[in-house]
Amino acid sequence: MKTLPHVVIIGGGFAGLAAVQALAKAPVRVTLLDRRNHHLFQPLLHGVALAELSPAEVAYPIRSVLSKQANATVLLAEARAVDAENKKIALGDGSELSYDYLIVAAGACTKFLSDDWAKYSVGLKDLDDAVEIRRRVLLAFEEAERETEDLERREALLTFVVVGGGATGVEVAGSLAELSRYVLAHDFRNIDPESARIVLVHGGERILMEYPPEQSAIAQGYLEKLGVEVRTGTRVNELNAQGVKLGADAFLPSATIIACAGVRPTPVIDTLDAPKDKGGRVLVSADLSVPGHPEIFVVGDASSFLHQGGQPLPGLAPVAKQQGLSAAANIVASLYGRQRSNFHYKHRGSLITIGRSKAVANFGWLRLKGFTAWLAWLFIHVCFLIGFRNRFVVTFLWFWSYITRQRGSRLITGQRMNAGPLQKGSTQ
Numbered sequence: 001m002k003t004l005p006h007v008v009i010i011g012g013g014f015a016g017l018a019a020v021q022a023l024a025k026a027p028v029r030v031t032l033l034d035r036r037n038h039h040l041f042q043p044l045l046h047g048v049a050l051a052e053l054s055p056a057e058v059a060y061p062i063r064s065v066l067s068k069q070a071n072a073t074v075l076l077a078e079a080r081a082v083d084a085e086n087k088k089i090a091l092g093d094g095s096e097l098s099y100d101y102l103i104v105a106a107g108a109c110t111k112f113l114s115d116d117w118a119k120y121s122v123g124l125k126d127l128d129d130a131v132e133i134r135r136r137v138l139l140a141f142e143e144a145e146r147e148t149e150d151l152e153r154r155e156a157l158l159t160f161v162v163v164g165g166g167a168t169g170v171e172v173a174g175s176l177a178e179l180s181r182y183v184l185a186h187d188f189r190n191i192d193p194e195s196a197r198i199v200l201v202h203g204g205e206r207i208l209m210e211y212p213p214e215q216s217a218i219a220q221g222y223l224e225k226l227g228v229e230v231r232t233g234t235r236v237n238e239l240n241a242q243g244v245k246l247g248a249d250a251f252l253p254s255a256t257i258i259a260c261a262g263v264r265p266t267p268v269i270d271t272l273d274a275p276k277d278k279g280g281r282v283l284v285s286a287d288l289s290v291p292g293h294p295e296i297f298v299v300g301d302a303s304s305f306l307h308q309g310g311q312p313l314p315g316l317a318p319v320a321k322q323q324g325l326s327a328a329a330n331i332v333a334s335l336y337g338r339q340r341s342n343f344h345y346k347h348r349g350s351l352i353t354i355g356r357s358k359a360v361a362n363f364g365w366l367r368l369k370g371f372t373a374w375l376a377w378l379f380i381h382v383c384f385l386i387g388f389r390n391r392f393v394v395t396f397l398w399f400w401s402y403i404t405r406q407r408g409s410r411l412i413t414g415q416r417m418n419a420g421p422l423q424k425g426s427t428q
């Protein structure tokens, strides 16, 4: 009996999952590899980092999502290298997997500018990062409460620097401000959490460059109303265990530095023999395949698609999803000897939330702000979450926190230690 063509998909994120599901009825065997056992809904990750949501509310087991898809097998495994000549993938445990078609949907990871950035700051790309941010932030307040002698150290503990004024940095800064101004406001005896300093540093001339200038200004206004210091046109020139040096300013002591700027494709992309842009993403052909390898597709955050307007498409979930669907459709087209289609991204809008009840939304034909935009943000994000339980719980928790200003996930867990001034005596 003739075996069906084997399609291997690396990554069960937005792009990979969309591709597997689109192949449900195709005459192929599909193997989805992911180094994590869950699909992560990254747009709500800041909620985990700032104690609004628990990890399980923004993630869902991949095996469960695909349990009814008979032609799909899920493997918990890390792809280490792609051998395009021999159509094989080397896995983390030393074994190999052969493919007839390959879709690389391995996403991106935080790009730290130097070893110091990796050591002293924390990024926000996965659940481990989110739990680590939550740990560092909550621990900083706890340590400050106990610091009654060294007031400089206490100030450093209550100073939080968020680097990057893109969507993630803005959402993190807004949520952090809400946490300190409202959620923790009455829980301490020796410190006033409301006095916490939250500094959002952005190298560009305005935050949220992808939005129209008026909407950037509105978002900045919301942040400032929450007490966030927005420093545009400013770069972090240096950082160490004690804090950061911003532009030409004096050194700013800070225990918690959150890096929300800069991403790079996950390392397996480096092993793929393909043209790349300066950010390391694969420059794909118009049908999303790798030039010279029509059997390999690269989609989502790992790819650079220049065939629509000449600029790479943004790293957004809808881009990844649509590319996953398109790559799957092109594999089916090849199987039936039909011509492949060129990818075309349909942008339906951008939304970003700032704190508990404010947002800005840009649908092109309609721009929203304030509470209406926040309702739209909540509705759209909840709709795209996987799992009825998650949708229900997230909606409930957000409304609960809206009414009570409480956050139920204020847990300090994890072992990763910050080398910053959380340790007594290290501010010297």
Ligand SMILES: Cc1cc2nc3c(=O)[nH]c(=O)nc-3n(C[C@H](O)[C@H](O)[C@H](O)COP(=O)(O)OP(=O)(O)OC[C@H]3O[C@@H](n4cnc5c(N)ncnc54)[C@H](O)[C@@H]3O)c2cc1C
Pocket: 010, 011, 012, 013, 014, 015, 016, 033, 034, 035, 036, 038, 039, 040, 041, 042, 043, 044, 045, 046, 077, 078, 079, 080, 105, 106, 107, 108, 124, 125, 126, 167, 168, 266, 268, 299, 300, 301, 302, 315, 316, 317, 318, 320, 351
């Ligand atoms: C904090 C944050 C907030 C965001 N907010 C928004 C938003 O509001 N709206 C929006 O549209 N977009 C948002 N994004 C961007 C969006 O999440 C990404 O564009 C999208 O996830 C990209 O999808 P992907 O499938 O390419 O990669 P991912 O969703 O990152 O999936 C990649 C998968 O590959 C797996 N993987 C990686 N390397 C390997 C390997 N070597 N072997 C096996 N498995 C591997 C990973 O475990 C992961 O499951 C946000 C991103 C972040 C980090």
